[in-house]
Amino acid sequence: MRATRRQFLQATAGAGTGLVLAFHLPDLLSSDKPFVFDANAYIRIASDNTITLFATRSEMGQGVRTNLPAALAEELEINLSQVKVEQAVPGPRFKGIRMRTSGSGSSSGSFTALRRAGASAREMLIAAAAKRWSVDAASCRAENGAVFHAASGRLATYGELAEDASRMPVPGEPKLKEPKDFRLLGKPLLRLDGPAIVQGKATYGLDARVPGMMYAVMARSPFLGGKVKHFDGSKALTMSGVRHVVPIKSGIATGVAVVxxxxxxxxxxxxxxxxxxxxxxxxxxDSEQYIRKLQAAHANGRAYPLRSAGDVKQALAKAAKTLEAEYEYPHQVHAPLEPMNCTADVRGGSCEIWVSTQTPETAASEVATMLGLPAEKVLVHTTLLGGGFGRRLQSDFVHEAAELSKAIGKPVQLVWTRTDDTRHGYFQPASIERVRGGLDANGKVVAWWHRSADGGLTVLGQPSAEEKNDPKYYANDEAPWGNFDNFYQFPNHLGEYIPVENPVPTGPWRAVMYPATVFARESFLDELAHAAGRDPLELRLELVRANKPIDIGSYHIDLNRMVRVLEVVREKAAWDKPLPAEKGRTWGRGIALNIYHGSSYIAEVAEVSVARDLSDLRVHRIVCVIDCGFAINPAGIEGQVESGITWGLSATLHGKIDFRNGGAVQRNYQDCRVMRMDEMPVVETHILPSSERPAGFGEHPVPHVAPAVANAVFAATGKRIRRLPITPEEMRRS
Amino acid sequence: MPTFTLTVNREPRKVDVEPDTPLLWVLRDALQLTGTKYGCGVGVCGACTVHEGKEAVHACSISVREAAGKSFTTIEGLSAAGDHPCQKAWVAEDVAQCGYCQPGMIMTAAALLARKPDPTEAEINQAMSGSVCRCGTYNRMRKAIQRAARAGR
Incomplete structure (x- = not known):
């Protein structure tokens, strides 16, 4: 049974409201401690006026420990300087609240729930004050951590009201503020963790320190899925400081731990x-052989229909001009700067864990099952994450540390070396995309046939035999993204998917399934535009014109938003103006669009120059126009756009993992290169004002980068890049 | 195990570790100064950058045997209250995303500004390109360095 993409997505949406607490803390009612008013799962107000806001998502750079408290503080009528932000530990307090941090859904997904939680607490505090003063609640207002009654000039701080407020009923439908009255939301906010980070005081997983803890690394199988047949740790045990040598069976890269x-x-x-x-x-x-297998599958594999409109085969047969191209996308690794690690203390029938994870509650339940402990005996403390990017959605490294701590009976920090982290993990799958297109005599696109072939995400498991028999299985699953939810309006359109089993463990990587499909789609559209002698931006404008919103599967798409984005990017990127002329180099611009899950509408234009001998490619500027609904924190969005574009550039210019003889070839940042400052282009972000529901932005700018740059390389050189990364060798080969 | 003496953040420290122990692990495990980060272990990511005297060096690539008798500054010792011009500029420009690389980046930038108070963009790029920020905060970092340079003028 394979977890569907739908289940994968549902896991990212907020389920519970957290408005009513599932537990009480009677011990805190004793007189020597301040009274604590737990208004709901997210908000704690003590009678000494300390206000604690609980962050229920993991901070991995996307700013949730600022944006989520801001949504609470906005409605609660407090300032962020008045609060302490505490990272939520999965348990009864947060029952029903999703803590998984994925799908760029943290700020958007929990936005309304958090506002309701803040408003609910505010109304309870106002009700308490009104009762105390025997006045109408409507005549009181909350501001700056206190309730005021203007007519009598009375004031009570939230701390003073905490105990009374705890006896007020929890409002069923708290009234939310009008966006025009927002003080914090929609304004640029500095990250609350900033000062700790710049002083080296912020705590990541690898900084966890527990009394009596040991340190461990593992010798890991050089083969994907290999196992220890026999080991001898006697020599290692004679070495300085070495206490234990233990085989580890859990995780995805098994081997022997040295403690x-x-x-x-x-x-x-x-x-x-x-x-x-x-x-x-x-x-x-061997990944090269696997690529050939994917290519062969396009000829002889079973293609599952994803989308169908008109009759694409007939339209191709009748087209004035037809084109066909194949695009290759390699395996990619996450390579967050903090390598995987976990600190575990399994002793006396309980387990405590300190880890940078995107899924603390899943890690806790998996470890409880693995160790045979009741759920309440496993505590997972989420530290800051030194990058997540989807890799930390898996808990393999948590399992390893728990297994090891149990085996040695001591707390232990198990760290992956950089080489472990590069060679093992859950990679982004390689794919081969093949697109066929037809143009009529007027240069209109009359046919579009896109076939994707890859191994899917192995973390989701494989479909059952019954599921495989269902021709609509992948269409119902709406995957692969980017092919299924292709939003261009073609009169004849066929989208298909060919699954080809991949032994490489694969999982979500920033933007998940979009990068490979969007690289193919946006590159091929560029090829069609050039074949028709048309402007690539104009052609896209024509293909996103629709009279009314369209539905693709579960996605509701308003193409007018895409039209607006395109018009703005045309102006901001000076699309119609000539580029500089430079001796020895040629310049070009390329464009790419995507709509991520029907919610964020983004266009990017890349400006590049290439040496005439193709020895060097420079990306000079990327202009990004984004409509992601109401912008909760514009400064944060701009940062995430720059981040996503840099991520996309790493994959476009350098990124790739090869497998030979059963294992990954690359080992560290020398041969698994990522962007550095000297290669960094100017990035211009334009956020379109919108009152639509807030949408994600953390992953959304990634998929455009490769096709925008490849299209710009074509404009500059006439070389069509159909395989990543775009190295000088690749430009020469094309 | 042999004992080594080195100066860290202006204080003499004695550590009992193997002679080949990289300074990085001396700082993190023996001295509990975890602001210096492990990223690559081979001097190609810059996360472990500290100052040896006034120069930026990779703590993962210096053994304690080589470090003995020398004086080092880590991110914890860069300023008394987080108020080095780089730290202030970093907060003002809201540079950090995940933040893991930032102590190393700040130490690199601080050494650059000590040597060249008013660096050109090319000099900034050159000094900073030994370091990796996987979140891609490079443009804001460059702005922060320029802001810190202005503050120092």
Whole structure:
């Protein structure tokens, strides 16, 4: 049974409201401690006037520990300088509240729930004050952490009202503020964690320190899915500080853990462990051969229909001009700067964990099952994440640490070396996309046939035999994204998917399924435009004109928003103006569009120059126009757009993981290159004002980058890039 | 195990570790100064950047044997109250995203500004390009360095 994309997405939406607490804390009612008013899961107000807001999503740079408190504080009528932000630990307090941080849904998904929580607490505090003063609640107002009664000039701080407020009924439908009255939302907010980060005081997973803890690294199987056949740790055990050598069976990169008094002692003893590996079924796996298998599947694999309109085959047969192209997308690794790690303390029938994770509640329940402990005996503390990008949605490294701590009976921090992190993990899948298109005599696109072939995300599992038999299985699942939800208005349109099993563990990576499909779609549209002798932006404008909103599966898309985005990007990128002329180099512009899950409408224009001998490509400027609904924190959105574009550039210019002889070839940032400051283009972000529901923006700017740059390279050189990354060798080959 | 003495954040510190222990792990595990980060272990990501005297160096690539007798400053010792011009500029420009690379980035930038109080954009790029920010905060970092340089004028 495979988890569907729909389930995957549902896991990102907020389920519970958290407005009513599922537990009480009677011990806190004793007289020597301040009275604590837990207005709801998110808000705690103590009689000494300390206000604690609980962050229920993981902070991995997207600003949730600022944006989520801001949504609470807005309605609660407090300032962010008055609050303490505490990271939520999964447990009864947060029952029913999604803590999983994925799908760029943190700010958008919990926005209304948080506002309701803030408003609910505010109304309880006002009700308490009104009762105390025997006045009408409507004559009181909340501001700056206090309730005022203007007519009598009376004031009470939230701390003073905490105890009375706790006896007020929880409002069923708290009244939310009008957006015009917002003080915090919609305004640029500085990150609350900023000062701690710049002083080195912020705590990441690897900074967890527990009394008596040991440090560990693992010797990991060089083969995907390989296992330890036999090992001898006796030599390692003679080395300084080494305490234990333990085989580890959980996780995805099994092997032997070396436990020592310090990280370095564990690292230096790792090579001294003698291991004979059982390579398993993938010992000869080679990603180049897998690419050929994907190509072959386009000819002989089973294609599942995703989308169909008109008769694409007939339209191609009748078209004045037809084109066909194949695009190759390689495996990619997340490579967050903080490598995977976990600190676990499994002793005396309980387990405590400190980890940078995107899914603390899943990690807790999985570890409870694995150790045979009741759920309440497993506590997971989420630290700051030194990057998540989807990799930290998996808990394999948490399982390993828990298994190891249990085996040695001590707290232990298990760290992945950079090489472990590069060679193992849940990669972004490689794909081969093939697109056929037809133009009529007037240069209109009359046919579009897009086939995607890849191995899907293995973390979701494989479909059952019954599911495989259902021709609508992938259409119902609305995947792969980017092919299924292609929003262009073609009279004849066929989208298809060919699944091809991949032994590489794969999972969500920033923008998940979009990067490969959007690279193909937006590149091929550019090819069609050039074949028709038409402007690529004009052609797109023609293809996104629709009289009314359209529905694609569960997505409701208003193409007028895309038209507006296109018109603004045309102006901001000076699309119709000539580029500089430079001796020895040629310049070009390229454009790409995408609508991410029917919610964020984005266009990007890349400006590049290429040396005439194709020895060097420079990306000079990327202009991004984004309509992501109401902008909760414009400064945060701008930061995320720059971040997403840099991420996309790393994949476009450098990113790729090859597999040979059953294992990943790349090992560290030298051969798994990512963007650095000297390559960084100017990035201009234009956020369109909108009163639509807030949508995500953390992953959404990623997929455009590769096709925008590839299209710009074509404009500059006439070289059509159909395989990533775009290296000088690739430009010469094209 | 042998004992080594080195100066960290203006205080002499004695540590009992193996001679090949990288300064990075001395700081993090022996001295509990976790502001210096592990990213690559081979001097290619810059997350562990500290100052040796006034120069930016990779703590992962210096053994304690080499570090003995020398003086180092880590992010924890860069300023008394987080008020080094780079730290202030970093907050003002809202640079940090995940923030993991930022202590190393700030140490690199601080060393650059100590050497070149008014660096050109090319000099900033050159000094900073030994370091990786996977969140891609490079443009804001460049602005923060320029802001810190202005503050120092």
């Amino acid at each position: 020592a008094d310090s990280t370095w002692q564990a690292m230096r003893a790792r090579d001294a462990v003698e291991i004979e590996w059982e390579p398993g079924p993938n010992k000869d796996f």
